Amino acid sequence: MKFNLNKGDFDYTVPLVVAFSGWLVLVGYLYYFYIQYSKDIVALVVSTDGTTRTGTLLVILAPLISSILGYALSERLKLYRKQYLQELHFKNLAEDELRETLDQLILSFVNALDSKSPWTKGHSIRVRHYCLKIAEELELPAAQLELLAIAALLHDIGKIGTYDDILNKPEKLTAEEYAMVKLHPGNAVNILAPIAQLGPLLPIIKGHHERIDGQGYPDGLKGQELPLLARILCLADAYDAITSERPYKACMDRQQAISEIQRGSGQFDPIIVRALVAAHGKPAFDIIVP
Numbered sequence: 229m230k231f232n233l234n235k236g237d238f239d240y241t242v243p244l245v246v247a248f249s250g251w252l253v254l255v256g257y258l259y260y261f262y263i264q265y266s267k268d269i270v271a272l273v274v275s276t277d278g279t280t281r282t283g284t285l286l287v288i289l290a291p292l293i294s295s296i297l298g299y300a301l302s303e304r305l306k307l308y309r310k311q312y313l314q315e316l317h318f319k320n321l322a323e324d325e326l327r328e329t330l331d332q333l334i335l336s337f338v339n340a341l342d343s344k345s346p347w348t349k350g351h352s353i354r355v356r357h358y359c360l361k362i363a364e365e366l367e368l369p370a371a372q373l374e375l376l377a378i379a380a381l382l383h384d385i386g387k388i389g390t391y392d393d394i395l396n397k398p399e400k401l402t403a404e405e406y407a408m409v410k411l412h413p414g415n416a417v418n419i420l421a422p423i424a425q426l427g428p429l430l431p432i433i434k435g436h437h438e439r440i441d442g443q444g445y446p447d448g449l450k451g452q453e454l455p456l457l458a459r460i461l462c463l464a465d466a467y468d469a470i471t472s473e474r475p476y477k478a479c480m481d482r483q484q485a486i487s488e489i490q491r492g493s494g495q496f497d498p499i500i501v502r503a504l505v506a507a508h509g510k511p512a513f514d515i516i517v518p
Contacts, residue, residue, distance in 0.1 A: 240302060247298025250290035257287045330425060334378060337385050344387060345395045347474050354472075356380035357516045358464035358504070365503035366460075376457045379432040383461055386415030398475040410445045413437055436461045441494040459497045463489070463504055466496070482508065 342349045359380045363373050387395065390412055394405050401409065413434045420426045420433070435449060435458030442450030444462075454462075470485040480488065486508055489501060507513050 240305060243298045243302035243305065245298075246301055247295050250292065250294025253290045253294075254287050257284070326425070330423075333423075334381055338381050340388060341384055344390075344392060347396065347472075348384070348387075351468055351472065352381045352384060354468045354516055355383065355461070355464045358467055358507075358513075359460050361507040361510075361513055362460050362464060362500060362503045363457075365506045366500070372457060375428055376432070376460060378426075379429045379436075379457065380461055380464065382416065382420065382426075382429065383433045383436045383465065384412065384416070385419055385433075386412030386417075388419070389415045396475055410437070414446050431455050432457045432461055434458075436465055438462060439495045440497055443494070459500050463496050463500050466492075467504065 338352050341352065356377050359376050360373060363376055368376075387409075390409060394401065394408060397405070413436060416433045417430050420430060432455060434446065435444075435454050438444035438447065438449045438454045438458065439462070440451050440454060440459065442448050467485055467489060470480050470488055471482055473479040486505060489496060489504065
């Protein structure tokens with residue numbers, strides 16, 4: 229997030245008010261004596277009353293004094309504004325560097341995962357694409373789109389701790405092997421947890437194999453217990469798995485995949501399924517940018 233200077237951060241109204249206040253005092257003073265005693269400024273200056281004469285002279289100087297004070301205040305504000313802009317510049321540089329480092333780290337994670345198995349190469353990129361298309365149909369705000377995109381790229385990072393022969397096994401997994409695969413959402417959380425900036429992603433990534441009927445893993449979350457972005461990721465992940473070839477199965481075409489997902493009503497949020505179907509019917513759905 230960029231740090232920006234807003235229009236109201238430095239308001240020069242106060243110096244202007246101070247600068248003109250002396251003129252207001254002078255005009256008010258002269259007007260008062262003219263109305264009350266029919267005396268103009270000359271009469272007040274040459275008045276025999278020493279107090280009136282001294283007060284009039286001070287009031288005559290009021291515009292000069294207020295102008296000096298207003299100018300000094302304006303210059304002080306300009307100095308603060310310059311210092312603020314310098315600090316802002318350094319904050320933005322630090323933010324840019326941090327974001328660039330984080331992006332490179334995410335890319336490294338994705339490359340490391342892709343190198344694990346030729347069968348899942350590009351899976352995270354495609355899942356991110358499907359997630360964003362679903363989220364756009366749901367009209368989610370930009371901040372959530374960004375969060376979802378990063379979570380989609382990193383959702384399978386926990387598989388780094390899974391043996392390659394299990395990921396590439398053409399036969400059905402044994403109960404023990406499947407139990408090991410089911411550890412990957414929790415493994416992902418353990419891998420990413422030390423990076424504080426990725427904290428908001430953890431519930432999304434951990435929940436990408438949960439089901440709204442409570443039959444998913446690792447926590448058996450049900451219905452609204454599962455965060456919205458995790459429900460989107462769950463569906464996008466399943467859609468890509470169905471439409472991709474694996475060592476243990478052939479891929480379905482996209483229309484078959486949609487029919488399969490619609491039949492799995494107990495697994496996915498119906499609202500998100502409808503959003504997927506709506507996005508699926510648009511040409512941009514098939515354009516996947518790496």
